[in-house]
Amino acid sequence: MTRALLPVALAFALLGMVFVGAARGQEATPAAGDTEAVARQFVEAMNTAFTTGETTALDDVVAANYVNHTPSPTRGGSMAAPDLAGLKESFGAVHEVFPDARVSVKDAIVEGDQAALLIDFTGMRGMESDTDGVIVVRVVDGKVAESWNFQSGGAAGMQPMFEATPQA
Numbered sequence: 001m002t003r004a005l006l007p008v009a010l011a012f013a014l015l016g017m018v019f020v021g022a023a024r025g026q027e028a029t030p031a032a033g034d035t036e037a038v039a040r041q042f043v044e045a046m047n048t049a050f051t052t053g054e055t056t057a058l059d060d061v062v063a064a065n066y067v068n069h070t071p072s073p074t075r076g077g078s079m080a081a082p083d084l085a086g087l088k089e090s091f092g093a094v095h096e097v098f099p100d101a102r103v104s105v106k107d108a109i110v111e112g113d114q115a116a117l118l119i120d121f122t123g124m125r126g127m128e129s130d131t132d133g134v135i136v137v138r139v140v141d142g143k144v145a146e147s148w149n150f151q152s153g154g155a156a157g158m159q160p161m162f163e164a165t166p167q168a
Helices: 002-024 032-052 057-061 084-097
Strands: 062-068 102-111 114-124 128-140 143-152 158-160
Touching: 032 057, 032 084, 032 102, 032 114, 032 128, 032 143, 057 062, 057 084, 062 084
Parallel strands: 062 143
Antiparallel strands: 102 114, 114 128, 128 143, 143 158
């Protein structure tokens, strides 16, 4: 049932990519291969952060003015600050919970400067986590400038990739 929702979510992500790109009136967009390569480098930097806690690899692939659009119930729509520092903070938190976490790309669809990646997130720490999801990135000047991350949520549909724990 959950896996059946992923193609629908991916279709909506792609539709959004087309409308966002058209609304922006993109001037120079990278080649599709370049966009996909950067998106996959982003996932590899993510995996490095998850397995080692080291986040400096993100500096090579994420733009300094990066914006994280991942919705979450805390901090105004994001798990942490919606910038590169917040991304590093949230990936460090994932490392603490799932030190063997791994994201695998199952499929990629690219349109201009945006890529939608169908992913599988796995990790183990007393309990196994195996979740499908979608990561959408926008690439500018060879770096990820924006991202949107969603995981399958069963009957609830697509949910934020990493739920934040409300601060007391």
